[in-house]
Amino acid sequence: MSADAIYMQTIIAGIVMVGAYVVGKLFKFSTEMCMFLAVVGGGIAGGAGFDLFRHLAEGSVTYLDIGLIFVFATIFMNIIKESGGTNYIVRKIVGAFYNKKILMLILLMCVILVPGALTGAGSISVLVVGGTVAAALGAMGLSKVTISAIIFIVAGLSAAAPPINIWAMMTCANTAIPYVGFTMPLLIPIIILGLFTVLFLGRKAKVIDREKALKDIPEPKGLSGWSVGIPFLVLIFLLAAPRIWPFGFPVLGLPLAFAICALVAWAMNYKRVNILKVSKDTVSQLTPLLATTAVVGMLVQIMSFNGVKGLISMWIVTAPLIVVWIILPFIIPISEGLLTYGGAMVIGIPLIWMLNSNGINPVIVLAGLSLLWPLGDGLPPTALIGRLTVSTVGYKGSYGSFLKECIVPWIAITVVGMIMVIFANNLSFLMMVG
């Protein structure tokens, strides 16, 4: 086939994919379904024929392990929540620090950061601790729109926070860049941005109304500090052990490590928690995310198969760097809003590949970009985490007014992320500390 014919065929395949996605949206299908239609369209346009089924099957397993991490980490967090552990922790914080406004804000920020950091999904932060933290913030006199903005932004940061950053893991898996050295390049900016977010948005907070807060957050009956603490100690042990005894400790993998923690948490609270129900509800909660990981795998497979990924990559690698820098702050969140993780795959992989072969530190770039990706979870058409936050907090105003409330932290995150991307090599020292 001539070069021109190949260009033509690839562009047509790309148009068919976009068209299938748009048609799906017109029929008000879910984003996962629209992406699936794009996959099928792209496969047919690429001439897969019967082999399309093989591509669907093979692509779907690409991120299987990430799906399992989601499931078992979330079962673990939900058992903690069901047992009353979340309420227990927040009540303790309120009880001890109710008269220290800034410390309260910072501690509540940490509470939001943990579940997302451990599971790699900001939605888990919202689901597991969102309600409880919202009650505490409400008792500090903050409006619902401000609370929504705080929880959304910090939950987004939590998804990027180490140890589990799905965008970085997926990109590394496809670019043969080690998923190593991310801890500090992620943690430091996330802590700084998290502090900025809670202190800026929480600037109008008052000293907490202790009675109101303790009334709004139900007291877990008969729960001891141990039954909350031990599962987390087990988790820390299981995450640390392979690094302490690298050649002696069996390879458990993250899904099994979280499954063990879930079992420990359940064993300590078996009277309070029905594990089958929690598992069933967790899987139901996570189904959109699990379907997304399957479909994103298919999308990557098909776009690689039909050359559309190559075409986009070629545009990116042959574009002047300055153009790339200018469009990134927009294209990264928008692609996340359109395709969720698929956006990272389509744009992130070629970008990282190109920068890496130009001698730019890919770990810092990827850390910087993964601050921007979660912002897209607030953007339509998916707005997955944005909508989830608004409904968890119970904010009744327009979605636009919620986004407007996010604007200052949004810009701060964009600026920090882009500084990391553009000055990656000057920031390489961040990797040394971790």
Next chain:
Amino acid sequence: MTFIMILYYVMTAYVVGMLIWNFIKTKDIKSEILYALALLPLILRLLRMK
């Protein structure tokens, strides 16, 4: 097959079980499709096809 690998097949089967349970219970077509999509990779792994 190692013991840990067997545990992973058990864990996969557990998630498949939960998905099917939810699939049977749901009334909503959008959810049914999402369950099917989520099931695909897990079933392929359980059948040791990929």
Next chain:
Amino acid sequence: MMRKWIILAVLLLVVLAGGIPLYIHRNFKEEVVAGEGVTGFFKLSKYFSGIEGTIADTDVFELKGSEEGGKMLIIAGTHESEPSAALAAFYLIENLKVDRGTVYIIPHFNRSGSLGTQPGGGFPLYFSMETPWGEKTFRMGDRGFQALDQWPDPDVYIHYPEGQAMSYIDARNTNRAWPGRPDGLYAEQVTYAAMEMIKKEKIDIVIDLHEAEAMYPVTNCIVVPEKSMSYATGASFYVKGREKFENHVERSPTAFRGLSHREIGDWSDAYPFLLESPGVHLDQITAAKTPELIMDGIDPFVLKAAEKGLLFVPYDENGFSMDRRVGQHSSVIQEIVVQWSKKNPERGLTISAPRYKEIVDNGLGYFFKDPSKADKSDVYLQ
């Protein structure tokens, strides 16, 4: 209710229509016809029984000359998504003549990797080649062990014994596992077995065959540690001057662990050489991943990148064909042997097979024998 059954039926259709081809691919056998040079055939577990009967065990072909001399081990299929390696191995098994010394050839070092393609990679399951007697078909493979054989991944892979932390993906990578350990992951076990073989057989030269992206700096080259440097430089000069193809020398970094060109030299008396040829199908920026792309390496997007000066190999509209890639491997291996034998006459080898030009002129397929016409005992299923 009806709707649920329809959705389940569609799901089942995709599982079967998509899964069965994967199952067939996993069980597809490539045929190789042993040439007159082949004198023996055994399993790598001969040197480490721990891998016996596991997916980590693999086949070794022995080509022993009539005269005693040095020994060379050729490893192909370290990364099974780099097919010119295994094809070069098949080519040598069918065509190499050994007069002095012994050559061992492992065509699928990571056998598990050869049994599936990379999820998300969009690669074809097979690719084939014209031969005088018809079409010859090969399995496309993956870079690392298949999840069906090794599951789960650790959350971080730590190299033994140096303790360097690497991506969890590299826990499946046979070229991050050297020198290996007997009770480690499969990749560590198979490299351990190979290290045992290298030490026990007193191998002089170890060749590790690869392909790399045209946009990746370490491509179209010979990667060597200090001790192999002079041989590699000599071979590189020779093929550039006499055979008119580029193949530069790259120094093996000392700080990057687990690679064959680093650890084999450090942990044994052998001299390692890692050969990279440009496999354009591996690049991120290619058009459709077709079997033809794997075979002829012609791609308009890569050509565009070449025009922008983004590639690390000479590239034009003729692409980088399998004939050229295998031809390069054949010539560079033979020239390394020549350089080695000049400086180490007492451990020298004398080997011969058609080189670069002859392979490019005739096409690689010309050198493969028809398995249906061959003596059954000479046909090996891989």
